[in-house]
Every structure is written in structure tokens, then in C-alpha cells.
Amino acid sequence: MTAWIWQTFCAPFEEFLFLRHSLAAVLALALGCGPVGTFLVLRRMSLMGDALSHAVLPGVAAGFLISGFSLAAMTIGGFLAGLTVVVVCGLLSRFTPLREDASMAALYLISLALGVLLITMRGNSMDLMHVLFGSILAVDGPSLVLVASVTTATLLTLAVIYRPLVTECFDPGFLRAVSGTGTTAHILFMALVALNLVSGFRALGTLMAVGLLVLPATAARFWARQVWSQALTATLLALLSGYVGLLVSFYWNMPSGPTIILTAGCCHVLSLIMGPRQGMLTQYLCRAKTA
Amino acid sequence: MMRPNDITIRDLSLGYGLRIVVQGMSCRIAAGSLTAVVGPNGAGKSTLLRAVAGLLRPRKGAIDTGGMAARQIAYLPQQADIDRTFPIRVQDMVALGLWPETGVFGGIGRGRWRKVHEALDRVGMLSFAARDIGAISVGQFQRVQFARLLLQDASVILLDEPFTALDAATTADLLRMVESWHDEGRTVLAVIHDLEQVRATFPLCLSFMGQAPVLGPTRVLLAHCPLCDRSAADDEEDGGRAA
Ligand SMILES: Nc1ncnc2c1ncn2[C@@H]1O[C@H](COP(=O)(O)OP(=O)(O)OP(=O)(O)O)[C@@H](O)[C@H]1O
Ligand SMILES: [Mg+2]
Numbered sequence: 001m002t003a004w005i006w007q008t009f010c011a012p013f014e015e016f017l018f019l020r021h022s023l024a025a026v027l028a029l030a031l032g033c034g035p036v037g038t039f040l041v042l043r044r045m046s047l048m049g050d051a052l053s054h055a056v057l058p059g060v061a062a063g064f065l066i067s068g069f070s071l072a073a074m075t076i077g078g079f080l081a082g083l084t085v086v087v088v089c090g091l092l093s094r095f096t097p098l099r100e101d102a103s104m105a106a107l108y109l110i111s112l113a114l115g116v117l118l119i120t121m122r123g124n125s126m127d128l129m130h131v132l133f134g135s136i137l138a139v140d141g142p143s144l145v146l147v148a149s150v151t152t153a154t155l156l157t158l159a160v161i162y163r164p165l166v167t168e169c170f171d172p173g174f175l176r177a178v179s180g181t182g183t184t185a186h187i188l189f190m191a192l193v194a195l196n197l198v199s200g201f202r203a204l205g206t207l208m209a210v211g212l213l214v215l216p217a218t219a220a221r222f223w224a225r226q227v228w229s230q231a232l233t234a235t236l237l238a239l240l241s242g243y244v245g246l247l248v249s250f251y252w253n254m255p256s257g258p259t260i261i262l263t264a265g266c267c268h269v270l271s272l273i274m275g276p277r278q279g280m281l282t283q284y285l286c287r288a289k290t291a
Numbered sequence: 292m293m294r295p296n297d298i299t300i301r302d303l304s305l306g307y308g309l310r311i312v313v314q315g316m317s318c319r320i321a322a323g324s325l326t327a328v329v330g331p332n333g334a335g336k337s338t339l340l341r342a343v344a345g346l347l348r349p350r351k352g353a354i355d356t357g358g359m360a361a362r363q364i365a366y367l368p369q370q371a372d373i374d375r376t377f378p379i380r381v382q383d384m385v386a387l388g389l390w391p392e393t394g395v396f397g398g399i400g401r402g403r404w405r406k407v408h409e410a411l412d413r414v415g416m417l418s419f420a421a422r423d424i425g426a427i428s429v430g431q432f433q434r435v436q437f438a439r440l441l442l443q444d445a446s447v448i449l450l451d452e453p454f455t456a457l458d459a460a461t462t463a464d465l466l467r468m469v470e471s472w473h474d475e476g477r478t479v480l481a482v483i484h485d486l487e488q489v490r491a492t493f494p495l496c497l498s499f500m501g502q503a504p505v506l507g508p509t510r511v512l513l514a515h516c517p518l519c520d521r522s523a524a525d526d527e528e529d530g531g532r533a534a
Contacts, residue, residue, distance in 0.1 A: 160395075161395075166379070170375075173372050178391065178443070179390060179394075226378055227378055230378065
């Protein structure tokens with residue numbers, strides 16, 4: 001029995017170096033995505049995260065055009081593109097009647113079209129698939145270092161801006177009155193979102209990376225009550241999805257990005273149904289009891 | 292608390308876009324005074340408070356607070372843009388009132404929690420301390436916001452229609468708190484529609500009822516004007532319906 005468990009759940013990682021790399025990358029990614037995603041969802045910006053993940057594409061594509069599958073070029077390109085979109089959206093929402101999400105919707109459509117065009121100009125459709133949906137074979141030493149650094153930076157930054165960020169989320173007017181840190185916290189946070197999206201693109205792909213941000217965070221709401229406990233739950237769910245998804249994608253030879261995100265999706269649906277805090281089953285039982 | 296300074300308003304014009312709302316207003320709000328701001332809907336009362344709070348830049352003229360820091364001025368907006376679905380407990384929200392003390396990083400130890408619970412006790416919300424802010428009523432939430440104001444320990448307190456939607460008992464409680472702020476020497480400026488309340492509690496009155504805003508003693512400005520009383524009350528009702 002123990003041998004079977006070891007054989008099924010651990011042996012593949014012992015045997016293949018690339019799988020160990022991917023696992024380390026995905027777990028590190030999950031550590032950062034849990035808390036960032038929680039704030040993204042609490043600020044009602046989950047769809048903005050999605051839009052941002054599209055907006056990153058032309059930067060990654062430009063990096064790809066300039067230097068092929070070079071991690072550094074694609075990462076820097078993606079991050080710059082994401083940051084540009086964040087800043088432009090912030091400015092547009094301040095100086096035009098458009099709300100931030102409307103500007104974002106406009107910008108990401110433009111970006112996505114541009115990115116796909118750029119990639120097809122030089123690469124083939126297989127390259128496009130890798131960039132969009134990731135591949136576990138693509139995680140090498142340097143990308144592992146990248147993911148680990150991004151996660152470290154994310155957790156440190158969040159620890160520093162935690163109080164302004166929480167306050168900004170639910171009472172921006174009060175924050176403006178007592179402290180001038182609101183705008184800084186907002187911009188830093190959006191930069192963190194962009195960073196995490198970009199660092200996830202090797203393992204998950206640009207289109208899929210946002211799933212690890214949003215799905216565990218929305219699921220966490222059904223288990224935990226406060227901000228910090230939601231972030232913790234989201235992290236645990238993201239870690240679990242990463243591990244299980246990677247294993248499944250290895251055994252059935254499927255692309256890792258969608259598999260991991262689908263696993264996170266299963267967690268989400270299960271939480272929706274069975275979560276103790278206003279899950280469907282709990283609500284039904286409560287109603288049955290009070291009726 | 293730091294002692295407040297006089298607030299001097301000089302030739303002030305306020306507006307949004309092309310619309311001018313307040314024009315050429317001048318007055319001096321003395322340190323430690325208790326002033327009611329009265330006037331019909333749309334007169335510019337909230338606009339003025341927003342400007343004094345530093346959230347709206349004057350078109351012309353200036354509001355001179357004598358060098359008071361922004362955090363010495365506390366402001367309770369008419370419609371706070373607080374997201375009440377956010378998962379935060381009542382006591383955590385009130386604890387944010389300690390921000391001037393704690394800053395971004397300062398911890399909240401046992402002494403500070405005691406302050407938080409004392410403030411909650413004063414507004415009668417101690418038993419709700421561990422509830423989520425989304426799980427209390429509008430009036431209870433208003434009390435919670437007052438508890439946070441208490442902790443902010445500001446020299447100048449701006450209240451925009453603090454008692455709408457409150458029952459008589461709650462209003463009386465909170466009015467007593469406003470009076471105690473006055474006794475402690477804080478400057479209080481409150482938008483109030485109930486003129487009886489104004490006559491009973493507020494010695495000074497900033498009236499937006501005439502052509503230009505005027506500041507003066509309440510018993511003079513609201514002395515004998517059954518007409519303005521009625522029109523103000525009617526406006527209030529109409530406004531409430533239309534909104
Ligand atoms: N954000 C805004 N943009 C444009 N015009 C505004 C804005 N806010 C208020 N106004 C206009 O400014 C004028 C004054 O508004 P204000 O909110 O100061 O009125 P008020 O005296 O507080 O009224 P109420 O008793 O209804 O609260 C109104 O005519 C209103 O139409
Ligand atoms: Mg108003």
C-alpha cells in the first residue's frame with residue numbers, strides 16, 4: 001500500500017528532473033498567487049486580472065521575436081507590457097470619464113490582437129500554444145529562480161503594504177484622509193499582479209496563469225472569514241491544485257497549464273457546494289433546519 | 292489631541308466641471324466652535340465640507356487651516372464609499388481609527404485594543420465587536436463609524452448629515468457625543484437638516500438658505516423664519532423621494 005502511494009504520488013518527481021523543476025515552480029507560484037489573488041477578488045478585480053493576463057502577451061511576443069525562446073527577454077517584455085497597461089489604465093481612469101475596468105477591457109483587446117500577430121509573424125502555432133498555455137518541459141533552472149524571486153518579492157511587498165491595501169479595498173476615502181499611501185499601495189499591488197502573471201507563464205501559459213490567482217481565492221471565501229485566513233486558504237488550495245494538476249498532466253500527457261487550472265476549478269466547484277460558509281449544501285441544511 | 296486652529300475661508304469658490312456651486316464665500320470658523328451647516332438639497336453643503344477636508348481643490352480663494360496636518364481633520368462623508376461586503380470585523384475597522392498613532396506598521400497591542408473596545412462601548416456597539424461589518428444595520432454601522440471617529444482624536448471633525456436614518460435614541464446618544472467633542476475644545480462642523488436639533492444643540496450656524504452662505508449665531512439666523520423652515524423641510528422630503 002505504502003509502496004503504491006509512493007509509486008503513484010512521489011516517484012515521478014524523484015525520477016524526472018524536469019518534473020521536479022515544474023513542481024517547485026508551481027508550488028512557489030501558488031505561494032504568491034494565493035494572497036495576491038485574494039486581494040484581487042476582494043477588490044472585485046478578478047476580471048481585470050484576466051484582462052491583464054491578455055495584455056501581457058504582446059510584451060512576451062516582442063521578447064520572443066527579438067531573441068527566440070529566451071526567458072529573460074520574454075519575461076522582461078511581458079512585465080513591461082503589463083506595467084504599461086496598468087499605468088495607462090490608472091491614468092485614463094483619472095483623466096477621462098472611463099472607469100478603470102473599461103479602459104482595461106479596451107486595452108487588453110488591442111494587446112491580445114497585437115500579441116498573437118507578433119507571434120505568428122515569426123514562430124509557428126506550436127510556439128503560440130506554448131506561450132498561451134505553458135508546458136511543463138519549459139521550466140528550467142533560470143525560470144525556477146525567476147518564479148522563486150517573484151514569490152519572495154510578492155510576499156515581502158504584501159507584508160509591507162498590507163494595512164494600506166486592506167483599507168484601500170473597503171474604505172478608500174478613509175485611507176485618503178489619514179494617509180497618503182493609498183495610490184502607492186494600489187500601484188504596487190497591480191505591479192504584483194502583473195509580476196505573478198508573467199512569472200507563471202512558463203509553467204502555465206499567459207492565458208492560464210490568472211486561473212491560479214482567481215480560482216483558489218474565490219473558493220477560499222467559502223471556507224474562511226477574514227482576509228488573512230482567506231489568503232491562507234487560497235494558498236493551500238493553490239498548492240494542492242498545482243501538485244495534483246501536475247501529476248495528472250504527467251500521467252495523461254496533457255498540457256500542464258489547463259490541467260492545473262482545471263484542478264483549481266474542481267476545488268472551486270467543490271467549495272461552492274460544500275464550503276461551510278454559505279456553500280450551497282450548508283445553506284440548504286440551514287434552511288431545512290429553520291423551516 | 293492637538294489644539295485646533297481657526298479655519299479661515301477667503302473668497303472661496305467651489306465647483307465641479309463648468310458648474311460653480313459656491314461662490315465668493317468668506318468666513319472664519321473659530322477654533323473649538325460648534326457649527327451646524329444648514330440649507331436645502333443641492334445648496335453646496337457637502338461640497339464645502341469636502342473642500343475643508345481637503346478632498347476638493349478650490350476654484351478660487353483659499354481655506355486656511357493655520358497649518359493643521361491633514362490627519363488632524365476627521366471627515367464623515369454623507370455617503371461613505373465603504374464596501375460593506377468586505378470581510379472585516381467591526382473592531383478591526385474601528386481600530387483603523389488609531390492610524391495617526393500606529394501608522395502603516397505599528398502593531399495593535401493590548402492597550403490599543405482596550406481603547407478600541409472603550410470606543411465601541413461608548414457608542415453601545417461593544418457586543419458587536421466581532422461581527423463582520425456587513426452583518427449590522429445601517430444605524431449600527433453609523434455608530435461604528437462614530438467609534439472610529441472617537442479614536443481618530445482629531446482637532447477638527449466634519450460630519451455630513453450624521454443623523455439621517457437614525458432612530459431618536461441613537462441620535463440623542465450621538466448628539467451627546469458631539470457635544471462632548473465641543474466641550475473638549477474640538478472644532479465641529481456638522482450638516483444637519485433637522486432645524487430643531489440645530490436650535491437645541493448648535494450655538495453657531497452656517498446657513499446656505501439665502502443668496503450667499505452666512506455664518507452667525509443660530510438664535511439670530513434661525514430665529515423666526517417659519518417660511519424657510521417649511522421650505523427646507525419640504526425640500527428634504529422631496530429630495531428623499533426623488534433619490
Ligand atoms: N460630483 C459632482 N459632480 C457634479 N456636480 C455635483 C457633484 N456633486 C454635487 N454636484 C452639484 O453641486 C451642487 C451642490 O451639491 P452638494 O452635494 O454640495 O449639495 P448639498 O447641499 O450637500 O445637498 P444635500 O442636502 O442633498 O446633501 C448640486 O447642485 C449638485 O448638483
Ligand atoms: Mg450633502
